[in-house]
Amino acid sequence: MDRECSRDGSSTSGNEIEIRIRRFNPTPKDREEARESAYVIPFVEGLTLHRALEYIYNRLDATLAFRPYRCDKGICMSCLVSVNGKRQQACITLLKPGDHILIEPDRDRTVIRDLVTVP
Amino acid sequence: MVKNLDIRKTDVLVMGGGGAGCRAAIEAASSGCRVLLASKFPVMKSGATVVAESFYSAPFGDADPEDNADRYFDDILRGGCGLSDPALAQRLARENCERTRDLESYGVCFKREENGRLFQMRGPGHRYPRGLLPVRGGLWIVKRLHQEMKRKGVEVIEDLLMTKVLTNSGRVAGAIGLDIRQGTPVLIESRAVVIATGGYSRLWSYNDVPCDCTGDGLVMGYQAGADLIDIEMILFYPTAVIHPSFLYGLEMPHGLLLEQVGGRLLNGRQEEFLPPHLPTRDVMVALIYRELSEGRGSSHGGVFLDVSQPEERREDVRNKLRTYLPEKYNYLLKKGVDLTREPLEVAPVAHYTLGGLRIDSNCQTRIGGLFAAGEAAGNIHGANRLAGNALPETQVFGAKAGERASQWAQGQSPVPWDDAEVMVEANLMESFFNPREKPINPSWLKARLQDLMWSYAGIEREERKLKKALEEIVRMRSEDMERVAIPPIREFNLQWIDALEVSKMLDLSEMVVRSALLRKETRGHHFRLDYPERDDRDWLKHILIRKEKERVSLWTESAAGTGPVPPETK
Numbered sequence: 001m002d003r004e005c006s007r008d009g010s011s012t013s014g015n016e017i018e019i020r021i022r023r024f025n026p027t028p029k030d031r032e033e034a035r036e037s038a039y040v041i042p043f044v045e046g047l048t049l050h051r052a053l054e055y056i057y058n059r060l061d062a063t064l065a066f067r068p069y070r071c072d073k074g075i076c077m078s079c080l081v082s083v084n085g086k087r088q089q090a091c092i093t094l095l096k097p098g099d100h101i102l103i104e105p106d107r108d109r110t111v112i113r114d115l116v117t118v119p
Numbered sequence: 120m121v122k123n124l125d126i127r128k129t130d131v132l133v134m135g136g137g138g139a140g141c142r143a144a145i146e147a148a149s150s151g152c153r154v155l156l157a158s159k160f161p162v163m164k165s166g167a168t169v170v171a172e173s174f175y176s177a178p179f180g181d182a183d184p185e186d187n188a189d190r191y192f193d194d195i196l197r198g199g200c201g202l203s204d205p206a207l208a209q210r211l212a213r214e215n216c217e218r219t220r221d222l223e224s225y226g227v228c229f230k231r232e233e234n235g236r237l238f239q240m241r242g243p244g245h246r247y248p249r250g251l252l253p254v255r256g257g258l259w260i261v262k263r264l265h266q267e268m269k270r271k272g273v274e275v276i277e278d279l280l281m282t283k284v285l286t287n288s289g290r291v292a293g294a295i296g297l298d299i300r301q302g303t304p305v306l307i308e309s310r311a312v313v314i315a316t317g318g319y320s321r322l323w324s325y326n327d328v329p330c331d332c333t334g335d336g337l338v339m340g341y342q343a344g345a346d347l348i349d350i351e352m353i354l355f356y357p358t359a360v361i362h363p364s365f366l367y368g369l370e371m372p373h374g375l376l377l378e379q380v381g382g383r384l385l386n387g388r389q390e391e392f393l394p395p396h397l398p399t400r401d402v403m404v405a406l407i408y409r410e411l412s413e414g415r416g417s418s419h420g421g422v423f424l425d426v427s428q429p430e431e432r433r434e435d436v437r438n439k440l441r442t443y444l445p446e447k448y449n450y451l452l453k454k455g456v457d458l459t460r461e462p463l464e465v466a467p468v469a470h471y472t473l474g475g476l477r478i479d480s481n482c483q484t485r486i487g488g489l490f491a492a493g494e495a496a497g498n499i500h501g502a503n504r505l506a507g508n509a510l511p512e513t514q515v516f517g518a519k520a521g522e523r524a525s526q527w528a529q530g531q532s533p534v535p536w537d538d539a540e541v542m543v544e545a546n547l548m549e550s551f552f553n554p555r556e557k558p559i560n561p562s563w564l565k566a567r568l569q570d571l572m573w574s575y576a577g578i579e580r581e582e583r584k585l586k587k588a589l590e591e592i593v594r595m596r597s598e599d600m601e602r603v604a605i606p607p608i609r610e611f612n613l614q615w616i617d618a619l620e621v622s623k624m625l626d627l628s629e630m631v632v633r634s635a636l637l638r639k640e641t642r643g644h645h646f647r648l649d650y651p652e653r654d655d656r657d658w659l660k661h662i663l664i665r666k667e668k669e670r671v672s673l674w675t676e677s678a679a680g681t682g683p684v685p686p687e688t689k
Binding site: 046065067073 | 160258277365366562605608
């Protein structure tokens, strides 16, 4: 599904979430240091980390790289990332209002760019 | 020459890493051909098979010995409302069990009864119980196919977005695409190409398919000269969640929930409105839409799927849920939703695309060396597909396409690709980096197109709205697409993928709308408000599309096999 909310457009609440993302660009000039980007997004009921990344990509930062595929069941591991230092699948990671989280690429894999990794 | 062009050589190129693509690659490699499989994203992390619901129809007759391939064939034809191609339906019916046994030999398990027979349940439109439950669903089908593919020595390239099939004198010369990781063009020289890139349900904003099902393969096939057939036929899944909103788009298997678990589908007034025997999905969608349009919908614009029971009967429902859909039941529990206590609001969403590339019963398109299989191929199911027939379709036609593609490759000498054609395609890819006045973000354009298709060419169709959709699509392509610009990043640039996808989605949307406009009747999943009746006198016909002199040409052909009607060119 593409939509962040239902057909009637309901369920936005006033609370926000802060997401910091470790960025990595493989072109030589950037290779030395990874940087970090911070985004503040609105919380909606049932918001998963993957949908939050889609929100950031679609509305705040089109340069963000992450794995767009999601099975939404937590079975395919496509969206595996590190959340506050813990390996998690973004599609089944539920966010809470007021969360402050740091997202990094999965550390056991090779980084292509930002959160995109390969074995 | 194109800068940084990475050139590979193979005998058979398979595009698409889902069920059909992997099966095609296995079969082609079995004959000793060199096989290369290109997948837009990594295998097991791409395509629709991975997320497929656990329902796989096959006429084994384990639950009812009266069942056989002939009866299954009759049901497919009846379900297809006259548009299923008998030769293809015949192949699906006759070869289904054998291909399913192949899957078992690769290590796929299907649920069995205590006596060792296959568990088989009846699905809507099937007169006999045929529905197998693959253990752990579609993901494990792809996992086992992937293992087998590796054993057979298939070379797999992941994160490779194919954009164009190269031809020379009506024959396949190879294909070109974008290496998403590096951001560089890749040319694959190949004598045969199998398009197994899946369907195009992502043309609509409300769908239950993964992000990669954008119909790239149909447009590549069309551009190479192959025909498209009945692409106005979109299977809308009747019961996807619309509320609570955090489960939006989750498919709820109505066959299992209503027939096995004993649930009910209720309108906003808590009344049942389905007939006692669950109808096929096209009829179900029409019945749900009748409730909605006559003002009997739920508060969020759907109907209630209710398996809840009073306390004393809950344990029984729980047991049934654990038996028939354990993964889904547990997943919902984790999200705080207990089906035994509360109903969900559901409505139809785009689920499976019935039309596609026209193939003969050997999966061959009209271009020499170009084959198609799986959801990317059309004319198999007709105007509606019976539940559980998508997964066996991937196996039966995947295997056939692989077999024929390898035979073709072994019997032909390679034809040279045209350097100019490669240059044009590579420049097109690069052109998105050009600076634009008033640039447009491709993911924004994609969302606009999906909204347009849902509102004006979605479930309920009429001439006025379809014409408006067509006008807007043409405008989007000539004005908006020209302004699409992307950030100057080569490695894994999602905007680049979006730009390449949306440019094909615009072409395909135009063709879908033209077909929907032309079919002035209601049949299967095609509902015309202005032509509400099925018209067998004038419309027992296929709608075909071909590229002629760089233009979209549509014509109809009798579905009874009486020959073509003269083309109607744009």
